[in-house]
Amino acid sequence: MNDNSSTPAKRAEPQPDPDQDNPDEPAFSWMNASGSGSTRTGRGTSPSDEASDANLSASAQPESRADRKAAEAGVDPAENSGPAGAPRPADAPGPADAPGSAGTPGPASTSAPARHGSQPFNERLPTSALQVRPPQEEVERRNAQRESAANAKPVAPRIMQILLAVFYPVILMVLAVRAVTSPLFLWVEYNRPGFPGDGYGFSTDDRMTYGSYSVDYLSNWAGPRYLGELVNRSGEKLFKDGEVSHMADVKSVILSTFGAGAVLILVSIVAIAYLRRRSNGGVRRGLFAGSIVTLVVILGLGALAVLGWQQFFTDFHHIFFANGTWTFSLDDTLIRLFPGQFWIDAGIVIGALVFLTAVLTLILTWPTRRRRGLANGPDAVPAGIARNGSAEDQ
Template sequence: MSDKSPKPQEPETDVHDDPDEPAFDWMKPRTSGGSSAASAPAGASSPSSDSDTSAPIQPESRADRKAAEAADAEPEPPLFADASASNPLASNPSSGQPAHYSEPLPTSALQVRPPEDEVARRNAEREQAAKVKPIGPRIFQVLLAVFYPVILLVLAVRAVTSPLFLWVEYNRPGFPGDGYGFSTDDRMTYGSYAVDYLSNWSGPRYLGGLVHEDGAKLFKDTEVSHMADVKLVILSSFGAGLLLIILSIIAILYLRKRSQGGVRRGLFAGSIVTLVIIIGLAVLAVLSWQTFFTEFHRIFFASGTWTFSLEDTLIRLFPGQFWVDAGIVIGALVFLAATVTFILTWPTRRRRGAGAKSSAVDDSEKEESFEDTPEDEAVRR
């Protein structure tokens, strides 16, 4: 390109050469009272004069345009304007204009703290409720104390009605022999049949079918009938003892979970009751064994069904000394078990302190659960 070549002409960008062009009205200085219309010639009609009321006026600067855009982007007024205007908490105190409507918080009721007397009354009710002990653990403690002596008695009777006790009795020194011909082996054999019949589910034929070497019946019909009555009493007592054991286990599990030291207190009371009962029965037996034995049989058996002659098989197998020894063994076993339980559950200072400490820990946990958290205090304030 030489210096003589013509230079390209720049486009005309001066808006002052064409003041009537409406496309450049926004670049002209804005004056009050419709300055854009006044700047036009008097005889010329401005195209924008007819649309002043409909077309928005362009802002002068970039900041003004941003402000105008922000004003256009404001959300519409809330539907519940009357509710927000009537709520003093929903207005902006700095601007004096009502804010948008909002639902109350779920904890708005906690912002108002109750009066001091109401707080004191509630605390007193909580303390009173904490001091009142539930009745459930007390009931189970009483049941455990009542069941315990019966369970010990049933277990002791079960220990006596066994072939082992028969063997010890027939082989111990001083046990009276049979004057009608039964040897120790005969007694052990026939006596084992009688004891086994008391704990099995066989009928009266189990004993009624036994015979001597000469073919005669071993037990008379009256003896078999009495043994059937004894079997009914024994099996009933064993069933009741098993049921009481199950209930006692349930009571122990409940007390271990709900009452600290409840098992110990129940067994301690039961051991005292057992000792009182067994000592009282032992005194009656020592004072008059025959009267005690007779009254015991009258309680469970009909009169005339439990008396036999010295020649009958039951008397030859189980003489009077056998029942005396059986009573001593039953009383000794129950007394020993109750004494051990009494010693192990004695409320010593250490055991009472452990129980009181656990109760204090439980009470402190309850009080901490009732105390207000810092968040609750902040909400109230």
């Protein structure tokens, strides 16, 4: 249905709802191509309104670069101008920038805002890691730990030196026993002047022949038959069953001793090789301590043997053999081949060899100044180095 009636001449225009959004407000100026001024003009605003709007926009935004800088720095544009009203240079300090002025911090203060174009000042927080320092007691404790760790010597070289010092006397004694249980010592003993002869008919040649079987049995891998089936010139068994059983016990002790000595020698070689690579002078110190231990042990045993040889000999056999298995009569083959003087001489040779070797080692490893790497005097310098610190010409 169409309304064709004519509109009255003086009909009032409909008024917009004040509660509705006004599209001509500044918040909607972005929707107009010509800005808020054109919108107001298009709505029929008066020239006085346009002038007031221009004054407001001019006062809202600084017209010059100096005014903008002053606005960013929080300074009144009027104070930033010169005496004639001319704008003050941007780098010239204003009244608010003068040090010592009322309400204005001095140059040392960092609370003033940074100027436009300069680098911002970032003050470190007092709780930052660069500002916090541990207490003096903690610093001293850490320094003491560093010095202790720097001055601490490695444990492994010390252990190797101790092993070398402990094994050295045992190795020397094992080697001395091996030297005594040899045909060479047997020949020297039977042929030396003053050695007692056999009152039951053994000649020196008989002793050397039968004694060599006994000594060889101690170091070979043969069974008891090696001695049990031996016969003398008359065809009788040379050794009784008790003598063969005792020699088997002696063989077990001797082979165990030689095996332990071989193991200790290998360990000592490893220790020496390690100390030569990791510890300067470690081999010398280990052997020096081992020679001292050896001298103490051998002198102690020698004193016991001299004070009472028979008791010393008996106690020695009680350690390794059961009672009643090592005592024989004077006419038994073992006593005729190895009388008491033989064991005395064997003990003297073992003690002498160990003692002399220990003394020689002590002399060769004595900690002299040169071996310790020390200079000959307080003012001496290492060879090849001049007093001014430069190398001497060779």
